[in-house]
Amino acid sequence: xxxxxxxxxxxxxxxxxxxxVSISELRYLPRWIILFIDIVIILISIFISxxxxxxxxxxxxxxxxxxxxYLLILCVNVLFMYIFKTFSGxxxxxxxxxxxxxxxxxxxxxxxxxxxxxxxxAVFSFKLIRTPVLLVYFSVSFTFLFMFRLLVKExxxxxxxxxxSSLKKRILILGIDEQAVAIGSVILDNxxxxxxxxxFITERxxxxxxxxxGKPIYSKQKVENNTKExxxxxxxxxxxxxxxxxxxxxxxxLFLSKDIKIFKAPTVQKLRESDLSxxxxxxxxxDLLNRRPIVIENNKIKTHHQGKTVLITGGAGSxxxxxxxxxxQFNPKLIVVLDQAETPLYEIELEVRKNxxxxxxxxxxxxxxxLLRLECLFKEYKFSVVYHAxxxxxxxxxxxxxxxxxxxxxxxxxxxxxxxxxxSVERFVMVSTDKAVNPTNxxxxxxxxxxxxxxxxxxxxxxxxxxxxxxxxxxLGSNGSVIPLFRKQIEGGGPVTITHPEIVRYFMTxxxxxxxxxxxxxxxxxxxxxxxxxxxxxxxxDLAKRMIKLSGFEPNVDIKIIFTGLRSGEKLYEExxxxxxxxxxxxxxxxxxxxxxxxxxxxIRVLVxxxxxxxxxxxxxxxxxxLKQIVPEYVSNNxxxxxxx
Numbered sequence: 001x002x003x004x005x006x007x008x009x010x011x012x013x014x015x016x017x018x019x020x021v022s023i024s025e026l027r028y029l030p031r032w033i034i035l036f037i038d039i040v041i042i043l044i045s046i047f048i049s050x051x052x053x054x055x056x057x058x059x060x061x062x063x064x065x066x067x068x069x070y071l072l073i074l075c076v077n078v079l080f081m082y083i084f085k086t087f088s089g090x091x092x093x094x095x096x097x098x099x100x101x102x103x104x105x106x107x108x109x110x111x112x113x114x115x116x117x118x119x120x121x122a123v124f125s126f127k128l129i130r131t132p133v134l135l136v137y138f139s140v141s142f143t144f145l146f147m148f149r150l151l152v153k154e155x156x157x158x159x160x161x162x163x164x165s166s167l168k169k170r171i172l173i174l175g176i177d178e179q180a181v182a183i184g185s186v187i188l189d190n191x192x193x194x195x196x197x198x199x200f201i202t203e204r205x206x207x208x209x210x211x212x213x214g215k216p217i218y219s220k221q222k223v224e225n226n227t228k229e230x231x232x233x234x235x236x237x238x239x240x241x242x243x244x245x246x247x248x249x250x251x252x253x254l255f256l257s258k259d260i261k262i263f264k265a266p267t268v269q270k271l272r273e274s275d276l277s278x279x280x281x282x283x284x285x286x287d288l289l290n291r292r293p294i295v296i297e298n299n300k301i302k303t304h305h306q307g308k309t310v311l312i313t314g315g316a317g318s319x320x321x322x323x324x325x326x327x328x329q330f331n332p333k334l335i336v337v338l339d340q341a342e343t344p345l346y347e348i349e350l351e352v353r354k355n356x357x358x359x360x361x362x363x364x365x366x367x368x369x370x371l372l373r374l375e376c377l378f379k380e381y382k383f384s385v386v387y388h389a390x391x392x393x394x395x396x397x398x399x400x401x402x403x404x405x406x407x408x409x410x411x412x413x414x415x416x417x418x419x420x421x422x423x424s425v426e427r428f429v430m431v432s433t434d435k436a437v438n439p440t441n442x443x444x445x446x447x448x449x450x451x452x453x454x455x456x457x458x459x460x461x462x463x464x465x466x467x468x469x470x471x472x473x474x475x476l477g478s479n480g481s482v483i484p485l486f487r488k489q490i491e492g493g494g495p496v497t498i499t500h501p502e503i504v505r506y507f508m509t510x511x512x513x514x515x516x517x518x519x520x521x522x523x524x525x526x527x528x529x530x531x532x533x534x535x536x537x538x539x540x541x542d543l544a545k546r547m548i549k550l551s552g553f554e555p556n557v558d559i560k561i562i563f564t565g566l567r568s569g570e571k572l573y574e575e576x577x578x579x580x581x582x583x584x585x586x587x588x589x590x591x592x593x594x595x596x597x598x599x600x601x602x603x604i605r606v607l608v609x610x611x612x613x614x615x616x617x618x619x620x621x622x623x624x625x626x627l628k629q630i631v632p633e634y635v636s637n638n639x640x641x642x643x644x645x
Contacts, residue, residue, distance in 0.1 A: 035081070041148060042077050045141035046070055052140070053133050063126045072128065073137065076112050080105040086145075099146060106142040110134045168196040171263065172231075174238040174251060176202045176217060183239060183265050184213050195263075195280065198233050224254065235261035237280065249288060256549040285483060285547045301522045304385060304427065305330035311383045312337055313368055313416065314390030316344035319431055319475065322514040323387050324348060328356040335359060336381055339390065340367045368412030371419075378423045386420050387517070388413060389431040391447065396567045398443040399639060402623045403615040409446035410453065411612055417454050421463045428465050429521035430454050432529075434473040434506065440637035442624060448631045451529060453608060456601040458527035468524035470517045471594070472532040473506030486544055490551050494559035496544045499566050504537040520591055527598075533590040566638050604630065 046069075064072075084101040113134050117127045173184045184197050199216045201223060210217055218231065236255050240248055255262050262283040310327055314320035315337035321344075324337055337352075339345045342365060349363045362381075366373050368390045377383075391409050392398050398405040413430060420428040432451050435444035451469050458467045474481055482505070489496045513532070520530035545555045553559045566572070607630045614622040624641045628634050636642045 035078075037148065038081060038086070038145060039074065039078065041144045042074055042141055043070065045137060045144050046073055049133055049137040049140050052136050053130065056132075058130065058132055061127060061130055064128055069129055072116075073109070073113065076116075077105070077109040077141070080108045080112070083108075098149070102145055102149075103142060106138055106145070109141075110138040168194050169235055169261070170196050170198045170233045171235045171237050172199050172201045172218065172233050173197060174201050174236055175242065176200050176204070176212060177242065179239050179242050181212055183237065184215070187237075188213060193280070195237070199231075201236065220254070223258070227258065233260075235263055237263045237265055238283070239266070240264050240283075241266070245288075252283070252288060252546075256546065259549075259552075259554075261552060262550065283550060285543065285550060288546065301518050302330045304522050305332045307331070307333050308384035308426075309334045309381050310336070310385045310387070311377070311381070312387045312389065313339070313412075314388070314431075315339050315363075316341050316348050317389060318510055319514060319517075320387070320389035321348045321351075322510045323389060323517060324352060325355075326511075326514050326518060327387075328352060328359050332359065334362060334381065336362045336364060336377065336383070338364045338366050338368070338377075340365065367408075368415060369407050371415045374415055374419055378419045378425075382423065383420070384426045385521070386416060386425050386428045387431070387521070388416050388428065391431075391450075393433065393443060395435070395441050395443050398446070399441055399567075402442045402446075402620050402627070403618055405442055405446045406611055406615040406623055406627070409443075410450050410608060411615075413450035414453055414608060417457045417467065420467075421457055421460060421465045425465050427521055427524070428454070428457075428467050429517060429524070430467075430469045431517060432469050432471040434471060434531075436471060439631060439634045441639065442627070442641075445624075445627050445631045445634040448634070449604075449608070449611075449627060451596075452599045452630065453604050455527055455529065455596075455598050456604050460601050466524055466526035468521055468526065469529040470520045470532070471529055472508055472513050472516070475508050475510045475513050482540065482543070483547070486547050490548055490553065490559055495562045496548065496559060497562055497564050498540055498544055499564055500572060501541050501563055503540045503566075503572050505540060506537050508532065516588075516591060519588055523588070523591070529594045529596050531592050531594045533592070599630075 050066075084105045086098070086102050086105050113129060114131060117129060117131070117134075121127050173180050180200060184200065187193055187195050187197050197213070197215055199218055200212050201218045201220065203220045205219055205221070223231065236251075238248070238251065243251070252262060263280055264283045265280050305327055310332050312320055312323050312327065312335065315324050316339035320337075320339070324335060327335060335352075337345065337348065345363055345365060349361070352359070352361060364377065366377075368374065368388075390412060392405050417428060417430075419425075430450065432447050433444065435441065436448035436451055437444070439445040439448055451471075454467050454469055457463060457465070486496055516530075516532050520528075520532075524530065541561070544561055548555045548559045548561075551559075555561055607626065611623065611626045611630065614626055621641070621644065624636075625644050628644055635645050
């Protein structure tokens with residue numbers, strides 16, 4: 001009944017509507033219509049069979065009329081069609097088994113008619129139908145019935161492919177090398193992907209008349225001189241691993257200027273048929289800021305972790321959690337993950353227990369300010385390595401709450417450093433920030449003070465722990481970083497807010513930063529401040545414009561950009577070295593040692609105790625005043641604490 005109603009609906013649409021009927025609306029024809037079409041084909045086949053026989057000079061028998069012959073053949077054939085249910089299947093989904101049933105019905109029809117001939121000849125001494133007619137009919141009827149089903153099946157396949165192609169994104173593939181051709185071939189062979197390859201694009205000028213996979217090759221110049229509508233495509237697929245950062249930026253700038261959507265695909269080696277559709281994604285701003293993969297000395301790092309007990313503070317944060325993942329790859333005896341944030345700690349627990357079932361983990365909900373509880377951990381687990389990533393880092397919040405920053409960033413670091421020395425931890429690696437260099441805000445100053453205290457521990461009498469500090473800039477995708485904020489603002493329709501049109505920042509990916517932390521921790525001999533090569537600084541305004549364009553919008557047309565003014569304590573340019581500090585090269589090209597001024601342990605211990613006492617009394621000005629004594633280069637900017645300078 002549903003098929004009849006679908007047919008009625010389609011017919012009503014033709015009669016009363018716009019005369020347009022979608023193939024998908026017609027759905028499946030009722031069985032009686034299929035049988036009716038088969039009967040028409042049978043009648044035509046009988047007529048053609050007689051015409052062929054007559055053409056061969058064989059005269060038909062006049063024992064019964066043509067009408068009776070037609071009726072006899074038709075009835076017998078329909079009987080066997082009913083027996084084998086040749087009309088009950090869905091034609092567009094016909095299989096070999098359906099065709100085999102059709103063959104059986106035609107075969108038994110002819111055999112039965114011939115037996116009937118023989119029986120009639122034995123009883124009445126004459127045949128009803130000549131045998132040549134039956135043989136020709138068998139061939140003609142089966143061929144026509146088969147062709148009908150084949151044509152319907154192919155018709156629906158063509159319509160289906162046409163409809164699918166009309167919904168697909170028409171894309172060019174950047175490049176004509178083996179990787180580009182292989183990716184193009186995979187897309188063309190997979191009809192379920194929402195992409196249709198319409199050509200390739202290259203910088204070469206000698207490929208205009210050549211075709212790849214049957215598709216044209218466009219030169220870069222042709223793309224520059226035409227719109228995407230002229231060339232008939234909507235987007236471009238790039239394989240970013242096959243290009244240098246400069247090459248990719250040049251191409252992306254061209255595509256964005258043409259309002260062309262940019263997609264990225266992995267190399268064929270990383271591509272698996274099972275997750276092909278999820279492997280092709282929109283290009284993100286992170287892809288343009290990424291640099292070449294870092295080569296680290298895994299064997300040396302493995303030696304410092306394999307079979308060891310490792311403590312990672314701030315282990316639920318963006319940096320700390322990545323350190324957890326990377327350390328887990330080196331088969332430590334135990335990883336203790338410490339954080340005060342309950343939900344993020346639970347989430348990282350679920351993740352790493354699933355991904356590293358063979359590693360033993362301990363998840364501790366604890367604040368690094370709590371010295372007594374921390375000491376219980378050091379006594380129980382006897383750590384070999386400590387990675388200290390716990391800190392308050394949001395500049396405006398910390399500027400308004402300097403007491404809390406002092407207690408966490410300085411007191412917490414002091415607690416961990418002293419316990420590491422007391423319990424003979426092999427290596428203590430502190431994660432710092434470029435905001436600690438010539439700080440203009442409380443956050444940077446507290447991190448610099450923590451650096452100074454940790455460095456001073458190296459020369460304490462009887463100390464055997466190697467205290468190492470690592471310093472780097474912004475990391476892509478970290479909690480509170482600018483890129484997730486911009487992405488959220490763009491998704492919300494804008495505006496995108498920037499503090500100042502000239503503000504610039506260094507960027508590094510989270511995995512890259514953590515790989516360098518592990519490398520620096522392994523190479524450190526104690527007392528060093530390692531700074532990382534952050535590449536070229538990025539202008540935040542340019543970053544915002546590119547993110548808006550990558551999202552398919554036009555800056556200041558679809559998505560507004562507004563400037564809100566520098567926040568309290570914020571500066572335009574970040575630095576990696578303090579004034580007058582020199583940098584020394586290491587064996588790793590991306591890691592340098594900053595020769596910053598140091599402070600004796602006894603001197604900084606007294607100042608830190610005074611600072612913690614002031615923080616306990618909630619006197620902001622007194623806290624920042626002492627902080628400026630510990631970090632003389634700390635000069636407040638756009639802040640209430642400027643009066644102290």
